[in-house]
Amino acid sequence: MLFTTPTARVASATDPHVLLPRDEPVRLIDQDGVAHADEGYALPGADLLGRAYRGLVEGRRINDQANALVRQGRLAVYPSSHGQEACQVAASLVLGEHDWLFPTYRDSVAVIARGVSPADAMVLLKGDWHSGYDPHEHRVAPQATPLATQLLHAVGFAQAARHRGEDTVVLAMCGDGSTSEGDFHEAMNFAAVFHLPVVFFVQNNEFAISVPLSRQTAAPSLAHKAIGYGMPGQRVDGNDVAALLAVLGEAVDRARAGGGPTLVEAHTYRMQAHTNADDDTRYRQRAEVQAWTAKDPLSRLRGYLVAQDLLDEEAEARLAEGAETIAAALRDALNADADLDPEDLFRFVRSSRSPQLQEQWHQLRDELERSGSDHEGAAR
Amino acid sequence: MLFTTPTARVASATDPHVLLPRDEPVRLIDQDGVAHADEGYALPGADLLGRAYRGLVEGRRINDQANALVRQGRLAVYPSSHGQEACQVAASLVLGEHDWLFPTYRDSVAVIARGVSPADAMVLLKGDWHSGYDPHEHRVAPQATPLATQLLHAVGFAQAARHRGEDTVVLAMCGDGSTSEGDFHEAMNFAAVFHLPVVFFVQNNEFAISVPLSRQTAAPSLAHKAIGYGMPGQRVDGNDVAALLAVLGEAVDRARAGGGPTLVEAHTYRMQAHTNADDDTRYRQRAEVQAWTAKDPLSRLRGYLVAQDLLDEEAEARLAEGAETIAAALRDALNADADLDPEDLFRFVRSSRSPQLQEQWHQLRDELERSGSDHEGAAR
Amino acid sequence: MTLMHDVAPAPAPTTQTMTMAAALNRALADAIETDPDVLVFGEDVGALGGVFRITDGLTERYGEERCFDTPLAESGIVGTAVGMAMNGLRPVIEMQFDAFALPAFEQVVSHVAKMGNRTRGAMRLPIVIRIPTGGGIGGVEHHCDSSEAYYAHTPGLTVVCPSTPQDAYSLLRAAIASPDPVIFLEPKKLYWSKGEVDTSVVAEIGSARIVREGSDVTLISYGSSVATCLEAAEIAAVEGRSVQVVDVRSLSPIDDATITAAVRATGRAVVVAEAPGYASVASEIQSRVFERCFEYLEAPVRKVTGFDTPFASPKFEHWYLPDADRVLDAIDSLHWLDENAGEA
Amino acid sequence: MTLMHDVAPAPAPTTQTMTMAAALNRALADAIETDPDVLVFGEDVGALGGVFRITDGLTERYGEERCFDTPLAESGIVGTAVGMAMNGLRPVIEMQFDAFALPAFEQVVSHVAKMGNRTRGAMRLPIVIRIPTGGGIGGVEHHCDSSEAYYAHTPGLTVVCPSTPQDAYSLLRAAIASPDPVIFLEPKKLYWSKGEVDTSVVAEIGSARIVREGSDVTLISYGSSVATCLEAAEIAAVEGRSVQVVDVRSLSPIDDATITAAVRATGRAVVVAEAPGYASVASEIQSRVFERCFEYLEAPVRKVTGFDTPFASPKFEHWYLPDADRVLDAIDSLHWLDENAGEA
Numbered sequence A, B: 001m002l003f004t005t006p007t008a009r010v011a012s013a014t015d016p017h018v019l020l021p022r023d024e025p026v027r028l029i030d031q032d033g034v035a036h037a038d039e040g041y042a043l044p045g046a047d048l049l050g051r052a053y054r055g056l057v058e059g060r061r062i063n064d065q066a067n068a069l070v071r072q073g074r075l076a077v078y079p080s081s082h083g084q085e086a087c088q089v090a091a092s093l094v095l096g097e098h099d100w101l102f103p104t105y106r107d108s109v110a111v112i113a114r115g116v117s118p119a120d121a122m123v124l125l126k127g128d129w130h131s132g133y134d135p136h137e138h139r140v141a142p143q144a145t146p147l148a149t150q151l152l153h154a155v156g157f158a159q160a161a162r163h164r165g166e167d168t169v170v171l172a173m174c175g176d177g178s179t180s181e182g183d184f185h186e187a188m189n190f191a192a193v194f195h196l197p198v199v200f201f202v203q204n205n206e207f208a209i210s211v212p213l214s215r216q217t218a219a220p221s222l223a224h225k226a227i228g229y230g231m232p233g234q235r236v237d238g239n240d241v242a243a244l245l246a247v248l249g250e251a252v253d254r255a256r257a258g259g260g261p262t263l264v265e266a267h268t269y270r271m272q273a274h275t276n277a278d279d280d281t282r283y284r285q286r287a288e289v290q291a292w293t294a295k296d297p298l299s300r301l302r303g304y305l306v307a308q309d310l311l312d313e314e315a316e317a318r319l320a321e322g323a324e325t326i327a328a329a330l331r332d333a334l335n336a337d338a339d340l341d342p343e344d345l346f347r348f349v350r351s352s353r354s355p356q357l358q359e360q361w362h363q364l365r366d367e368l369e370r371s372g373s374d375h376e377g378a379a380r
Numbered sequence C, D: 001m002t003l004m005h006d007v008a009p010a011p012a013p014t015t016q017t018m019t020m021a022a023a024l025n026r027a028l029a030d031a032i033e034t035d036p037d038v039l040v041f042g043e044d045v046g047a048l049g050g051v052f053r054i055t056d057g058l059t060e061r062y063g064e065e066r067c068f069d070t071p072l073a074e075s076g077i078v079g080t081a082v083g084m085a086m087n088g089l090r091p092v093i094e095m096q097f098d099a100f101a102l103p104a105f106e107q108v109v110s111h112v113a114k115m116g117n118r119t120r121g122a123m124r125l126p127i128v129i130r131i132p133t134g135g136g137i138g139g140v141e142h143h144c145d146s147s148e149a150y151y152a153h154t155p156g157l158t159v160v161c162p163s164t165p166q167d168a169y170s171l172l173r174a175a176i177a178s179p180d181p182v183i184f185l186e187p188k189k190l191y192w193s194k195g196e197v198d199t200s201v202v203a204e205i206g207s208a209r210i211v212r213e214g215s216d217v218t219l220i221s222y223g224s225s226v227a228t229c230l231e232a233a234e235i236a237a238v239e240g241r242s243v244q245v246v247d248v249r250s251l252s253p254i255d256d257a258t259i260t261a262a263v264r265a266t267g268r269a270v271v272v273a274e275a276p277g278y279a280s281v282a283s284e285i286q287s288r289v290f291e292r293c294f295e296y297l298e299a300p301v302r303k304v305t306g307f308d309t310p311f312a313s314p315k316f317e318h319w320y321l322p323d324a325d326r327v328l329d330a331i332d333s334l335h336w337l338d339e340n341a342g343e344a
């Protein structure tokens, strides 16, 4: 197993307090790049941190590229994870090959980190189709838009795996705002009652579009919700990829070992507006956003790696180049117009087309034929 | 204020643990009728306990009478609160005149304890109409059937009261099973975020129809959910009306004083099947049910009152007589057939009847006229 | 195109008279026995066997692994079923009463109905959502609604509703075998109605059935209203009118071919259903018949449905529910005199 | 019977050209100013002013007391609105997008629609649920659905949908003044369309409007499809056909009188709406027109609607949405030759 757990926390019937999170989020590397020993969690090894760093560099580049593509009109919308890349990368790295990820619209970087090609991951946001990858290929569910709904899918998915005796772990992502939805509650509860191998990973980025955390909860922390389901909850610095790897890794290990679900809350920050369509100056101060740049997940890990002689300028340049290649491929893919077939509207609704759908397709086909294959150019 | 709080528990930002319930439910009078001093809650005074006892005797009699009426075919269905009368009576007694109660289908005894006439309270279960009382008259919302939905109504109700500057407290009831619903979560969260004067009162009677508590939650207790919303949670012996009065009373006081919502879990037991339509031998052992008779809420308080010379045989007889009068009135009311007007189907759907509804009523009216006013006797 | 799916033969095929409840129970058992991916769950479906006893004995016979109770949360039940289906299982879930399926409506509309389309067929969801439907049982508020319109209107859902024990068995087997999600509506009023069930009969989803031949007028219906139509047809026969009755069975997709041919032959039609009529499945059938049979119609197509009011309390139910009288009144309104006048 | 409610006069009545978004914003502001019981809340309606800016500036002007953000939970928003209305307030709530109103569906159907009936009128719920509806804005999945059928089918709900800034203003004021719950559907595509708004105009819920006179055929529509119909009518006029356009405005209750009179006069009708057509409001209108105008019809009533598929992704939207061409094709199919043949 990749991640070792120095002191395994096990839910105990006699002392429910072990289910409570710490008062302060777990942090292994501070914002100056200095590592601190922690009694509960070991610092991940150099190899893993190196892979994480590459993920961060690539993730940041993908976020930047996607924003550019929105400005150029090649993407309809992009909910950026800028500032949250540590969460994105850790969510992917802690999973084994056969594990599954259940991401949201904001988690494109995590999806890509699992192996989905950036172009396929962007199909939804480009508008070509509702999802652009076969979930089975990289074991990534379609990115969910209706908030918190995917958490239940993750739970059912894990239940099916266990039904077949597989040791799949499922990691399900959501935001702070999503914890207010009824489906969040039901997912946590089903997972706990059936003791399923699910890691609930909340990226608390302080906002749900414009609504601040204080309007979502009065709880000491979101992780304090865990005890109400009988599962352990933990808080972690969401900009410290080392801590994320340790805390999420422990939760994955516990899940795989039959220890049931865990709720992990990462404290991070949404550095950009909700999406390009949003205007965040309406509801937050520039200064507040600025304050978070110092906590940037990249610079912090870079600081640590450089100080430990695990990263030099040459390696850094190689990483930047690799990220650039990914960005270029994404640009190219999105600059090409997909060849869209109107019959696709009807092709996938049911496994076999009903007479009604067939009739409607024929109606559209006739219409397109009458107007010359291109609808827009239609002249009566 | 009726209820004094020896040591007020106040949510503190610095120590979230004060929000956690006790490891053991609060109990002031044990099952042998012996009172025990409690560091946190004072025993209610003799006067209040006397009123509670009368409520218990009447509540038990109403439950028995309703069961008989079901057997006689005068009630369509009756979800009995037999064994849970202490919860029913306490929920009513802790509220001030201007406070509101939001009950479920099982809480007829609490509804009646608030002043609604037994006959009006039974209209729903008799089948004459969906609810039989004007909610404003005794400040009791219609009994809710869709589980947990009424908790949100209670929260909104409290919010409206505060909006107008009124000091109304709202007590909302639900069962253990209902805590699994998304609406439970959303109601707790809205109440906590808006810091509203709501007391959530869960009667944990160990079952949701046939499903045992262990299939509803893996939490140390249902009251442990409270901390996840940032409100205090407390557990109480649900068959000890003294403890219920103290714990619920404290919660009502806190709510009225601006201290926000509380979650109270009462540990009790559903002594009869879910309703008369249910067959509980399918899912629980007689012995388990029997074990709870020793914890009966009536005998326990009776034991205490008798030991304290607060109740003698004469008083007991008077109470029984009073309860008998109520039961007789209920019998009489339900044995009379209500005079039902088919136009009522259309009268209340909207505040003014739409042309469509008017057309449909005319259609029905004509039909009834054609067949002679009685539909059943219709001969073409 | 065919909606006939490979239904595994019943383990020990029999022909027997049984209630619809027993037929449904048998279909579940046969599905569990023949397909290891079939899982039954919901509220009270385990030890209790469901409040209507449709899952009676399943947990006892096949274990908690195959039939189990969940926490009390309908969105949770449907949402986890979605996840299980994404991972290769065939969940068959029970909603306790129609109105109590509503907390799951988002999961049904936004995921159950759309996942196959979203993933371009890569993830189909073979889920069956069983929902007891309709009134006629004297149930209190929220226990007697008919919610088929909500589901039938939603693209991506198959919606079926049996009116006989045989169809209950065969359609449920077909629904479970379907690669697509199916809303399976069970008329509560018919649970204890009896009929012969041959477990070797395989149903095709999407096909209507002519229940009674007739040449003067076609009654189009489904679920518990089919019996109402048959009753009306009997009475009408005495009065000298030959009434055809069509059981739609599959509300979506719908069998236009059978319905259209039927009405074209009689020239008159009444659609009968229990749900409120406004923007309903009955309206849809009515407008389809109008459009497809326009030239053949001797009279406007009528519909007899529940009123556009909340479902009635038990004591008002007999005024609310469409009955044979109301159907006969509608038949009477179909311009018979005009026709006679025309013929004279 | 009247559905005209006492709407307090606008504080400072004006006549101005403005967008539908501005008209809605103005209606909310005027309602807040004239009725202390009006409360506006939902997701992002405070500082942000809503993702469509319909509540822009309300919190700033009237304080958190009158317009505020809630936790992110739609059932919570609707459920607490029910409680507030039970306690005398008039909540006007915003659902962010149509599909995101679905988590609240149980509260809407089981309580919002039924509380007045349940309590025999003792507790009416004057709630307005504002829902941005429909496509045409290139939104990704779940952002462009049209869910009016779900609401219109539900007894007890009033459902309205404006097609002009004037109606947006007047209908929203009327909806807020209504003692009954109103589902207020706002066509997203029209938010930035402009028109003159006279804030002293009071609307009557339940009345349709003849938007364009015409004698050959009647197009019946609502919301964003009204513009599509007007566009088709223009083109048809060039081709020599006189096309009447009716804006239904109130989907429930519906103005049968106006619609029926209109179609009886022209003898031909097409119903146009964006939602999937199966068991839809369009089907209802179609079947009502058929039934009420049967003797007057020269051709079957047609409907032009969205396909019975999940709403299209942005790049497919132009194929999905009904446009003027599709409406003209439907008009072309209305047996014009037969009639000429008959006339010849």
Ligand SMILES: Cc1ncc(C[n+]2csc(CCOP(=O)(O)OP(=O)(O)O)c2C)c(N)n1
Binding pocket: A106, A145, A146, A147, A174, A175, A176, A177, A178, A179, A205, A207, A208, A209, A270, A274, D043, D072, D096, D100, D103
């Ligand atoms: C059920 C539902 N309601 C509303 C929305 C609209 N919406 C999209 S994102 C969002 C905010 C989500 O906040 P959070 O969960 O914190 O995630 P973040 O965007 O911050 O990553 C909202 C309200 C939605 N997608 N689904």
Ligand SMILES: Cc1ncc(C[n+]2csc(CCOP(=O)(O)OP(=O)(O)O)c2C)c(N)n1
Binding pocket: B106, B145, B146, B147, B174, B175, B176, B177, B178, B179, B205, B207, B208, B209, B270, B274, C043, C072, C096, C100, C103
């Ligand atoms: C939303 C919803 N789902 C299902 C039901 C059916 N139902 C009625 S009572 C009940 C069990 C409720 O258990 P609990 O909350 O513990 O209350 P109790 O009956 O024990 O008082 C169920 C499942 C319902 N009324 N509402």
Ligand SMILES: [Mg+2]
Binding pocket: A175, A176, A177, A203, A204, A205, A206, A207, A208, A209
């Ligand atoms: Mg967030």
Ligand SMILES: [Mg+2]
Binding pocket: B175, B176, B177, B203, B204, B205, B206, B207, B208, B209
């Ligand atoms: Mg219970």
